[in-house]
Amino acid sequence: MKNATDLFFDAFANRNRxxxxxxxxxxxxxxxxxxxxLKVGQTNLSHDLKCLINCKFISVRKDGRKRIYRINNETKELVDEVANHVKNYESYLKKCGILREEKNGRV
Amino acid sequence: MKNATDLFFDAFANRNRxxxxxxxxxxxxxxxxxxxxLKVGQTNLSHDLKCLINCKFISVRKDGRKRIYRINNETKELVDEVANHVKNYESYLKKCGILREEKNGRV
DNA sequence: ATTTTATATGAAATAATTATCATATATAAA
DNA sequence: TTTATATATGATAATTATTTCATATAAAAT
Known part of the structure; x- marks a missing residue:
């Protein structure tokens, strides 16, 4: 059974979302x-937005036939922190990536 | 092709890790x-530890025939922040979870 | 040197996630 | 009231991640 942490990562830890x-x-x-x-397909985006709304990472309001999405404040802070960490660790993370590529004969 | 953020989430955003x-x-x-x-299998744990080491989230040193793992400081901070966010958002995340369960006929 | 303990590795099986396709709905414009 | 625009939904296909299994290695104890 999924716990809150799993649900959090399910929503948060995905490239597109x-x-x-x-x-x-x-x-x-x-x-x-x-x-x-973002250059993504309409269907994918819609699925991803629904996911983010379910977890209250973003909220939505209607404006005519458009729907306007807004990030919530605490989520924004967390995104900033993660983005910052990724930036600092980029070289290590990339090294890790290279190891994978080697496995597939590339690099 | 994976970017640094993808690699970050690959390592970080997993229940066991x-x-x-x-x-x-x-x-x-x-x-x-x-x-x-953690009550996990030896093989799984070993795979997961390797992953965390590759991305420099933890480091390892030998002591006799044991290997001792230590989290690095910046990773620790990030873990704290995420744990805190999950705690604050638990109710929403769980609601999201319930929606999924309904899909499978449970709840 | 052989056995035991602690941990790692790689391949295959299983499970979960993400993308795609066809179609639906809701609002506004003509 | 028909058509166009913007977005949502659900089922299936495609991809990726996780678990498991069999086996390997490395250090210490016998």
């Missing part, structure tokens, strides 16, 4: 704008 | 001790 959160740090955006900025 | 990091917050431990505390 994290990219959405990164975009929403600066300003609120509607789905169409996110699609353009 | 996160539990290892949680245990190591207080004090360094050898594999056997982790196994007992």
């Amino acid at each position: 994290f990219n959405i959160l990164m975009q929403l740090r600066d300003k609120e955006l509607c789905a169409g704008e996110l699609q353009q900025k | 996160f539990n290892i990091l949680m245990q190591l917050r207080d004090k360094e431990l050898c594999a056997g001790e982790l196994q007992q505390k």
